[in-house]
Amino acid sequence: MKFKRFDVLIVGTGISGIYAALNLSPDLKILMLSKRELTLCNSALAQGGVAAVMDPSNDDYELHIKDTLIAGQYKNNLDNVKILVQQGPKDVERLVEKYGVDFDRNEDGSLALTLEGGHSRRRIAHHKDTTGFEIETSLIEQVQKLTNVTVINNSVLCRLERSDEMFFADVIVDNVEGGKKDHEYYCADSVILATGGIGRVYDFTTNSAIATGDGIQLAYNLGAEIKNLSYxxxxxxxxxxxxxxxxxxxxxxxxxxxxxxxxxxxxxxxxxxxxxxxxxxxxxxxxxxxxxxxxxxxxxxxxxxxxxxxxxxxxxxxxxxxxxxxxxxxxxxxxxxxxxxxxxYLMGGINVDGKGATNIAGLYAAGECSHTGVHGANRLASNSLLEALVFSRLIAEDINAHKKTDVRTEVDYPMSAPDGKPLPHGIRTEVRHIMQKAYFVHPNYGEAEKGLQRITELKEQLDNSGYAITPEFVETKSLVTCAYIILKEVMERKNEK
Ligand SMILES: Cc1cc2nc3c(=O)[nH]c(=O)nc-3n(C[C@H](O)[C@H](O)[C@H](O)COP(=O)(O)OP(=O)(O)OC[C@H]3O[C@@H](n4cnc5c(N)ncnc54)[C@H](O)[C@@H]3O)c2cc1C
The missing domain is CATH 3.90.700.10 (Succinate dehydrogenase/fumarate reductase flavoprotein, catalytic domain)
Structure with a gap:
C-alpha cells in the first residue's frame, strides 16, 4: 500500500498542535489533522486565561513554581515545572508580538492580570472570558498562511503504526461534497500527538466532543508509556x-x-x-x-x-x-x-521528557494528551495553556534540530485492510456510566473494581473482534482503553495505600 510522505504529522489543531506547527522550520513538509472543524476543541473553550509571570514588579518565578507545586500536591516533575514557569512568559509575549493575540489591558497599556484559585499573585493574562478562542483563532489565521503546512479538517487518525524508519497513518477523511468517508494513507518521520483530553469518558464533562483520548490509545498501542491517567x-x-x-x-x-x-x-x-x-x-x-x-x-x-x-x-x-x-x-x-x-481536565497522559519526546523515537506528545508532570496530581488554574505553548515549542525545536533529508513523496508499507464487521451500539454509553459511578471527585472502589472487570471485557472485545475501522470504532476503542488504564491505576493506588 502506498503512503503519502510528510516530514512531520501533527494530530490535532488545538493550541498545542498549531503552536508546534508555527515553530517548526519552514522547510519541513507538515501535515495537520483535525478530527472535526478547526475550532471544535478544548482550546477554543478556555475561558480564564494563561498563567505566567508577566509583572515581575509584583511576582516572581519562585512564587509561580511554589503555587504550582502546592496545587499539584508536590507530585509534580520539578525540572519541567521550572521549564514551564521560566520559559512561559516568552511564549505569552510571542503570542502578542508575533501572532497578534489581544489580551485585556489596563488603562496604562500594561496587561490586565487576573487571579484564580491557588495563585498567590494576579498573573493570568486573559481576553475577557474567551481567552482560548482568541488565542486559537489568532494562531489558526497564522498557520493558514504557511505554504509548508497542509491542514485537513474532518480527518480522523484511526491507526498509527511504526516501521524501523517512520510512522504510517490510516486517516478517515470526510469527503463532505461526496457525502462519504474515505481512507487516506500518510507517513511521516516524526509524529506530534496533540489530541487533547479524555472528558468524553464521563457522563458529565466541560470538554468538547473531540475529547475521546484517541492519541492516548494510539500511543498506548504503539508501546508508549502512559502515566498518571487517574489524575x-x-x-x-x-x-x-x-x-x-x-x-x-x-x-x-x-x-x-x-x-x-x-x-x-x-x-x-x-x-x-x-x-x-x-x-x-x-x-x-x-x-x-x-x-x-x-x-x-x-x-x-x-x-x-x-x-x-x-x-x-x-x-x-x-x-x-x-x-x-x-x-x-x-x-x-x-x-x-x-x-x-x-x-x-486530565493531568496524566502520554509520558514525555523535557522536550516533549515519548519513549518511542520520533513520537512526541503535547498539550492535554501528554504527561509532562508539570501539574502533579492537580493542575493549577490556567497552567495548561502555558504548558501547551511551552512544550509544543520545545518539541518543534527538537524536531528542527534533528531534521533529515528525504525526498521521497510516497513510501510502501503493508497495512492491513480496514474492513470488518460493524460495531455494536451502546458501548460508549456503558463506559460513561461506569466511569461516572466508579470515579467522580473520589474513587468508589467497589464500583471501580466491578467497572474494571467489565471494561477489561470490552477492551478484549474491541481488540480482538475484527470490527471495521471507522471513526466511531476508534473513538469507542479510545474511550474503553482510557477507562481501562484509569481504573487499573485507581485500583493499584488503592492497593498501594
Ligand atoms: C471549558 C474549558 C475551559 C478551560 N479554561 C482554561 C483556561 O482558562 N486556562 C487554561 O490554561 N486551560 C483551560 N482549559 C484547558 C485547556 O483549554 C486545554 O487543556 C488545552 O486547550 C488543550 O489543548 P490541546 O491542544 O492539547 O487540545 P485541544 O485543544 O482539545 O485539541 C485537540 C485536537 O486534537 C484533534 N483530534 C483528537 N483526536 C483526533 C484524531 N483521532 N484524529 C485527528 N484529530 C484528532 C481535535 O480535532 C483537536 O483539533 C479549559 C478547558 C475547558 C474544557
Whole structure:
C-alpha cells in the first residue's frame, strides 16, 4: 500500500498542535489533522486565561513554581515545572508580538492580570472570558498562511503504526461534497500527538466532543508509556444542568473576582473548610469541600454568587458567561447561579521528557494528551495553556534540530485492510456510566473494581473482534482503553495505600 510522505504529522489543531506547527522550520513538509472543524476543541473553550509571570514588579518565578507545586500536591516533575514557569512568559509575549493575540489591558497599556484559585499573585493574562478562542483563532489565521503546512479538517487518525524508519497513518477523511468517508494513507518521520483530553469518558464533562483520548490509545498501542491517567481534575463550578452532557463551565476567574460558594441553604461554607484560601483554594480542594458539604446537608444543590459586585463590571469582565447563564434563566448580576463539580481536565497522559519526546523515537506528545508532570496530581488554574505553548515549542525545536533529508513523496508499507464487521451500539454509553459511578471527585472502589472487570471485557472485545475501522470504532476503542488504564491505576493506588 502506498503512503503519502510528510516530514512531520501533527494530530490535532488545538493550541498545542498549531503552536508546534508555527515553530517548526519552514522547510519541513507538515501535515495537520483535525478530527472535526478547526475550532471544535478544548482550546477554543478556555475561558480564564494563561498563567505566567508577566509583572515581575509584583511576582516572581519562585512564587509561580511554589503555587504550582502546592496545587499539584508536590507530585509534580520539578525540572519541567521550572521549564514551564521560566520559559512561559516568552511564549505569552510571542503570542502578542508575533501572532497578534489581544489580551485585556489596563488603562496604562500594561496587561490586565487576573487571579484564580491557588495563585498567590494576579498573573493570568486573559481576553475577557474567551481567552482560548482568541488565542486559537489568532494562531489558526497564522498557520493558514504557511505554504509548508497542509491542514485537513474532518480527518480522523484511526491507526498509527511504526516501521524501523517512520510512522504510517490510516486517516478517515470526510469527503463532505461526496457525502462519504474515505481512507487516506500518510507517513511521516516524526509524529506530534496533540489530541487533547479524555472528558468524553464521563457522563458529565466541560470538554468538547473531540475529547475521546484517541492519541492516548494510539500511543498506548504503539508501546508508549502512559502515566498518571487517574489524575483527573473535577472542576468545582460547572453550571448544574443534568440535561446536558457537555457542561458549561463557570470560570474560576469568577471566584477570583470575588464570587462566593453557597450551599442549599444559601450559606457560604468554604471559610469553614478553608479559613485562609476560602473559595480560592485549588480546584481539587474546593470540589472535595463541595462533596463534604453535600454529605453534611444531604443536598446536591450548590450556588455561586457574584451579585454583590458592580453590574457593569460583571457584564464587561464575563460577557460570555453572563449571556450563557442568562439564556439558562439566571441573571448573575442579580442572583446566584446553580453549580456542581464536573470532569474538566486530565493531568496524566502520554509520558514525555523535557522536550516533549515519548519513549518511542520520533513520537512526541503535547498539550492535554501528554504527561509532562508539570501539574502533579492537580493542575493549577490556567497552567495548561502555558504548558501547551511551552512544550509544543520545545518539541518543534527538537524536531528542527534533528531534521533529515528525504525526498521521497510516497513510501510502501503493508497495512492491513480496514474492513470488518460493524460495531455494536451502546458501548460508549456503558463506559460513561461506569466511569461516572466508579470515579467522580473520589474513587468508589467497589464500583471501580466491578467497572474494571467489565471494561477489561470490552477492551478484549474491541481488540480482538475484527470490527471495521471507522471513526466511531476508534473513538469507542479510545474511550474503553482510557477507562481501562484509569481504573487499573485507581485500583493499584488503592492497593498501594
Ligand atoms: C471549558 C474549558 C475551559 C478551560 N479554561 C482554561 C483556561 O482558562 N486556562 C487554561 O490554561 N486551560 C483551560 N482549559 C484547558 C485547556 O483549554 C486545554 O487543556 C488545552 O486547550 C488543550 O489543548 P490541546 O491542544 O492539547 O487540545 P485541544 O485543544 O482539545 O485539541 C485537540 C485536537 O486534537 C484533534 N483530534 C483528537 N483526536 C483526533 C484524531 N483521532 N484524529 C485527528 N484529530 C484528532 C481535535 O480535532 C483537536 O483539533 C479549559 C478547558 C475547558 C474544557
Amino acid at each position: 483527573i481534575q473535577f472542576h468545582p463550578t460547572a453550571f448544574a444542568d443534568k440535561k446536558n452532557r457537555e457542561c458549561f463551565l463557570i470560570s474560576e476567574a469568577v471566584r477570583g473576582e470575588g464570587a462566593y460558594l453557597l450551599n442549599c441553604n444559601k450559606e457560604r461554607f468554604m471559610p469553614r473548610y478553608e479559613p485562609e484560601r476560602k473559595e480560592l483554594a485549588p480546584r481539587d480542594v474546593v470540589s472535595n469541600c463541595i462533596m463534604e458539604e453535600q454529605k453534611a446537608t444531604g443536598s446536591d444543590e450548590f450556588w455561586l454568587d457574584i451579585s454583590h459586585k458592580d453590574t457593569d463590571f460583571i457584564k464587561n469582565r464575563f460577557p460570555m458567561i453572563y449571556n450563557k447563564v442568562l439564556e439558562k434563566g439566571y441573571d448573575m448580576t442579580k442572583e446566584s447561579i446553580p453549580i456542581y463539580p464536573c470532569q474538566h
